[in-house]
Every structure is written in C-alpha cells, then in structure tokens.
Amino acid sequence: MLATRVIQGQGVHVEGINFFTGFCVEGHTHAIRRQDQKKQKRNNALWVAEQLGIKLHIVDVIEEYKDVVINPKHGYGSNLNPCLDCKGFMVKKAHEWAMEHDFDFIITGEVIGQRPMSQRRDTMPVIARESGAHDRLVRPLSAKLLPQTLPEREGWIDRDALFDFNGRGRRPQIALAKQFELHDYAQPAGGCCFLTDAQYSAKLADLWQARGNREYEFDDIMLLKVGRHLRPSEGYKVIIAREEGENRFLEGYRKQFTHLFATSHAGPLALIDGVTGLEDLRVAARLVARFGKGRDAESVAVEIHAPSAEPKTLEVCPLSDADIPQDWYI
Numbered sequence: 001m002l003a004t005r006v007i008q009g010q011g012v013h014v015e016g017i018n019f020f021t022g023f024c025v026e027g028h029t030h031a032i033r034r035q036d037q038k039k040q041k042r043n044n045a046l047w048v049a050e051q052l053g054i055k056l057h058i059v060d061v062i063e064e065y066k067d068v069v070i071n072p073k074h075g076y077g078s079n080l081n082p083c084l085d086c087k088g089f090m091v092k093k094a095h096e097w098a099m100e101h102d103f104d105f106i107i108t109g110e111v112i113g114q115r116p117m118s119q120r121r122d123t124m125p126v127i128a129r130e131s132g133a134h135d136r137l138v139r140p141l142s143a144k145l146l147p148q149t150l151p152e153r154e155g156w157i158d159r160d161a162l163f164d165f166n167g168r169g170r171r172p173q174i175a176l177a178k179q180f181e182l183h184d185y186a187q188p189a190g191g192c193c194f195l196t197d198a199q200y201s202a203k204l205a206d207l208w209q210a211r212g213n214r215e216y217e218f219d220d221i222m223l224l225k226v227g228r229h230l231r232p233s234e235g236y237k238v239i240i241a242r243e244e245g246e247n248r249f250l251e252g253y254r255k256q257f258t259h260l261f262a263t264s265h266a267g268p269l270a271l272i273d274g275v276t277g278l279e280d281l282r283v284a285a286r287l288v289a290r291f292g293k294g295r296d297a298e299s300v301a302v303e304i305h306a307p308s309a310e311p312k313t314l315e316v317c318p319l320s321d322a323d324i325p326q327d328w329y330i
C-alpha cells in the first residue's frame with residue numbers, strides 16, 4: 001500500500017497484481033472453519049486495491065508455482081517456504097505481465113532487512129537479476145539504499161522522493177501510513193502463506209514421503225489445510241474433520257475418497273487417502289469413533305463408503321487416547 005501511494009504521488013498510474021499459489025491462508029481457510037467465522041473473510045489483495053483505488057489483476061499460478069515449491073534452487077526457509085525463489089518467480093511473472101500490457105516498470109513494497117531470506121541487501125539484487133526484471137524493478141521504500149533503477153535514471157520517478165527504510169522495525173512504515181491516512185492494513189508479519197507454517201509443512205513433507213515423490217495436486221494442498229491428519233501406516237492416512245465447517249468441506253470430496261462416519265452416534269466425517277485393507281479400515285473406523293460422541297461407548301457403528309463399492313458398516317470399539325501413538329499425528 002505504501003509503495004503504491006509513494007509512486008502514485010509522483011503522478012504514475014499503478015495497477016496491482018496478485019498471484020494465487022494455492023498456499024494462501026486468508027479468505028478460504030477462514031471461510032471453512034467455524035471458529036474462524038468472526039474473522040473477516042475478505043480477500044486482502046482485493047480490499048487493498050479498493051482502498052488504493054487501483055485495478056487489481058489476480059493471476060492463477062498454481063501449476064507453474066509447483067516447480068518453485070518442489071525444486072527451490074535457493075532452498076527453503078525455516079519450513080517449506082521457498083521465499084527467495086518465490087519472490088523471483090513472482091517478480092518474473094509480474095515483469096512478463098507488465099511488458100505484455102505496456103507498463104514500464106514494477107514496484108514492490110520490499111524493505112531491506114525486513115525478512116531473513118528474501119529481503120536482505122544481498123538477496124534483493126538476486127531477485128532483480130533472476131526475475132529478468134533487472135533495473136525495471138523499483139522498491140520505493142528502500143530505493144535510496146539500492147542502485148539507481150531505469151525509471152529513476154529516465155526521470156519517470158524522482159529518486160529524492162523515495163525512501164531509505166531498512167531493517168525489521170516498522171516504525172517509519174507506520175508513520176508513513178499515518179501520513180497517507182491509511183489506518184487499516186494487514187498486520188505486520190502476519191502469516192499469509194501456509195508454507196511458512198510448521199504444521200502445514202510437516203503435512204506436506206509427509207504427503208511427499210508417503211507418495212515417494214514430491215508432486216502434489218491442488219486438492220492435496222487444500223486438504224492439508226483442513227482436519228486432523230493421522231497416519232496409522234505408511235500406506236494411508238485418515239483426515240478427520242474437527243468441526244462442522246470442516247465436515248462440510250470434506251463432504252465435497254466424498255466421491256474421490258473412501259469416506260467414513262459413525263451412524264450410531266454423532267461424529268465427524270473422515271476421508272482415507274491411500275490404499276487400505278480390511279484391518280486398516282477397522283483402525284480408521286476406530287479412530288473416527290474416537291473423535292465422535294460415541295468415544296466412551298463400547299461399540300460404535302461406522303459406515304464406510306469406498307468409491308464404486310457398496311457401503312459397509314463396521315461395529316468397532318473406539319480407540320482410547322492411550323491407544324493412539326503420538327507419531328500417528330502428522
């Protein structure tokens with residue numbers, strides 16, 4: 001928002017570009033979980049564009065982004081977040097888009113030293129170079145600490161009216177926001193990408209290990225955001241809804257997965273991802289019984305539906321917490 005306002009203030013026409021990778025946290029996840037219902041279900045990119053009065057282009061990069069997540073040449077951050085490759089990829093896409101649509105340069109809100117991986121003095125030039133944007137990439141908030149860019153040299157923008165923000169502190173940004181009368185903005189350092197989340201990354205790593213390769217489909221990464229994931233054996237895992245909103249979300253996957261739910265007691269819907277024999281189904285049914293209202297009952301009836309097979313019902317004794325090894329929880 002600040003970078004846009006600074007550049008708009010120099011009389012430049014600015015439009016926004018937002019990439020949808022599939023790992024975005026906001027909107028979607030808040031809409032699924034009941035406990036998150038009080039959180040605002042806005043798409044922040046759209047909201048920001050509205051505040052700034054600019055056009056926003058939302059670009060789906062789910063397929064192309066896979067290579068960034070699977071093979072990051074600069075490696076991962078503290079979890080499976082490939083921030084440096086990700087920034088390079090997004091700036092590259094933005095640059096291509098800008099050139100195709102007759103724009104002259106790109107701006108980002110990056111600040112030197114603000115992030116440990118992608119916003120260091122030594123990595124910011126890497127993004128400019130590897131993205132192919134080179135000196136058409138302007139970081140208005142730290143521009144005075146970086147080499148001159150093409151728009152500055154050409155006089156399209158005035159370098160003297162740009163900034164020299166540096167470091168993790170955000171006081172100057174907050175002061176500038178006040179000056180621009182921007183009072184509502186995303187929380188500093190608020191996670192907006194699931195790849196920075198340790199639990200989510202553990203689930204993604206488990207998925208790759210179980211499949212024996214590092215591929216994923218869009219549905220895979222969506223399902224990693226939802227439910228309890230337990231892996232009783234290498235060949236399958238059970239995804240159990242934690243509440244009503246997740247139950248409804250998992251219902252959308254009933255045709256693709258073997259799914260099960262208790263019929264004698266109220267309880268969650270669960271999906272099985274992987275290949276199971278009868279004994280595995282029994283374990284899965286006992287797990288489902290454990291997380292439902294029949295957890296203390298002697299016997300719970302669990303109905304199992306496999307794609308293209310007749311449903312069957314198992315009468316099972318719910319697993320107790322002591323029966324569930326901790327390493328089943330992913």
Ligand code: SF4
Nearest residue numbers: 081082083086087193
């Ligand atoms: S946090 Fe996620 S979206 Fe942001 S740079 Fe890192 S990998 Fe990319």
